[in-house]
Amino acid sequence: MTEHYYSKKPTTASERGTVTAVLRGKTFHFTTDAGVFSKQEIDFGSRLLIGAMDIAETDEVLDVGCGYGPIGLAAAALATRGRVTMIDINERAVELAKQNAQRNGIANAEIVQSDLFEAIADRTFTKIVTNPPIRAGKQVVHRIFELAYEHLSEGGQLWVVIQKKQGAPSALAKLESLFGNVAEADKDKGYRIYCATK
Numbered sequence: 001m002t003e004h005y006y007s008k009k010p011t012t013a014s015e016r017g018t019v020t021a022v023l024r025g026k027t028f029h030f031t032t033d034a035g036v037f038s039k040q041e042i043d044f045g046s047r048l049l050i051g052a053m054d055i056a057e058t059d060e061v062l063d064v065g066c067g068y069g070p071i072g073l074a075a076a077a078l079a080t081r082g083r084v085t086m087i088d089i090n091e092r093a094v095e096l097a098k099q100n101a102q103r104n105g106i107a108n109a110e111i112v113q114s115d116l117f118e119a120i121a122d123r124t125f126t127k128i129v130t131n132p133p134i135r136a137g138k139q140v141v142h143r144i145f146e147l148a149y150e151h152l153s154e155g156g157q158l159w160v161v162i163q164k165k166q167g168a169p170s171a172l173a174k175l176e177s178l179f180g181n182v183a184e185a186d187k188d189k190g191y192r193i194y195c196a197t198k
Contacts, residue, residue, distance in 0.1 A: 028070065036090060046070055068096040073104060084108060097109075116147060120151070128152060145174050172184075
């Protein structure tokens, strides 16, 4: 089987690196590694989502498929009186995200290994953010949307980034069927940011 960044236990040899980025006015230093998504730099889609997502200081946020942590940790820096939970199936990504929270002085983030929403089954959030694992297939991505709807409090929002050529039209249709209220919050270079409100 080919290994992907959504593999539970990457076997690719470790090859650590550092990525530095200014996200929402704060400078972050991230440790990255082989076997995780976008290890050379923070991908354009994630940057676009980070720039667009509306996170209040008291929000309870969930980052689905957190990777080494840029989206969730940027959200935690905004939700200064709230809390961010970050989940990923990839154990290497989870360990990196934990180290990156510590490295960047983020104390209000909890990082958990989880296959989809398994580890947080009984919890709800005011905001859910995701750069979904497109390569895992449409079925997985649409399941994330369904579970996000179930795990949002009333009035809560799901923020999603998706490339037009990688399924944005079908993602939008799925979100509209679940939420009814979906806005295109931003778009650039073929990427779309959708905000779906419950």
